[in-house]
Amino acid sequence: MTVTQEPLVLGFETSCDETGIGLVRGHTLLADALATSMEEHERFGGVVPEIASRAHLEAMVPTVRRALADAGVTAGDVDAVAVTSGPGLTGALLVGVAAAKAYALALDVPLYGVNHLAAHVAVDELQHGPLAEPSIALLVSGGHSSLLLVPDLAREVESLGRTLDDAAGEAFDKVARVLGLPFPGGPPIDKAAREGDPSAISFPRGLTGPRDAPYDFSFSGLKTAVARWVEARQRAGEPVPVADVAASFQEAVADVLTAKAVRACRDHGVDHLVLGGGVAANSRLRALAEERCAAAGIGLRVPSPRLCTDNGAMVAALGSRLMAAGVAPSAPDLGADSSLPIETVSR
């Protein structure tokens, strides 16, 4: 007697600086191999697209091999290939798309070009099982800050709001620079903030006025306010209380993000919230989201920090979900779209 297994999906993620290769069967994570070129970007204070693209090419085959070895499977066992088709850096995306198309062609399996943002939502199914639908998703990273309504992750995702200027993660990077902390700024600010007083400085909460767009974000004013505050201190020859500035800045970001996410849940009668993206690894954001969701009777799901950041498992997870839902695979002329709209879950 043969046991019918769910399909094995190989996922490719190269939208920014991480070369992520994941293997997923159903909702089970089998491998999550990652190569990063972050160190090469550090001295530039941000991701340099051409450096990232070169690194993706170098890392591609070794990372696929590592994922297969970690999962204890061979390439011939793969039933489908999924790849981030957008949004992201064009040159970086194209390395992953071309590689995924080649593996799909060689292995004679279907190919799914997927949306990076939807994949950030799908990854939670690997830890917490099928997503409640509808859910609200709050995705925050160095590249995106989005509030989504997810009636059907395989077919229908709706954008409720997004950042009008900087992504939340960018604000962390810039504030870290002002405070003399390393790039990327998220982890060092989180660490410094633990010793600080979050109410020491009252930084502005962007777009929270009664007439502002209820689900859009703006972090540019906050970033500038922090810089001005620090510069004023420096001009006056006074020491900068790094921990207090970090804690107060982080509090402002977490406050706005969670308040808007909870409001989106309430306004749409949705009682499930999913967090994703690198900034979702921030300890204060997680704590405040838990507190406010508990108070509002909203079920909160947050993947482990490792799965919040970009990885191949999230792409494989969405591919797995698309297969289960019977969504048609991508056409053979699949390419990359750096500004792929969130409404396009797969293409």
Add this chain to the structure above:
Amino acid sequence: MLVLALDTATPTLVAGLARWSAADGAQVLAQRCVASGTKHAELLTPAIRDALADAGLSMAGLEAVVVGLGPGPFTGLRVGVVTAAALADALGLPVIGVCSLDAVGSGARTVVTDARRKEVYWATYTADGTRAAGPAVARPADLAAAGPFVGDPAFADRLGAPVEAADVTTAGLLRAAAPQLADPSTAVALVPLYLRRPDATPPAALKAVSQT
């Protein structure tokens, strides 16, 4: 030996199939040349599929992959190289990289292709086809190489000399790959011939954020 040859170093992608042996050289079975511009990623795998269909073959029959390593515009170039590397990995085949300019024209010549920014990628070859200079990148006006020129005729004016139109071909890729096919231990690393460093400079002095 059945060989798949790929190149995406120029605006015309090449996907070809050939039988190759050390004794008899290459016999091209099928070739798809697609004027794909900046759509190499979209059109390369369909072209491979089409070339296989033209030759009445399947992926399973392949025994080696040859790929042009450029020089060429980076984004398109990587599409070909990563495709070759991935196909070879999935099928357990050797993959051999060659200089794409070696696959353009034949005999004594200087090959010029579009390097954008008003520059050319170039290499010069002796009568027996040996590369004597290059690959390198230069402004046409500064190019001291001898003719005849072959490659991209759009540069004739700036070179002040005629350029005979010629493209990367399957036969040219196989010819360039022959030494490595004959002795796989001589295979070069599968690294694109970028010839230029990434455009990136570390921020010299950080401006105060509040002033930006």
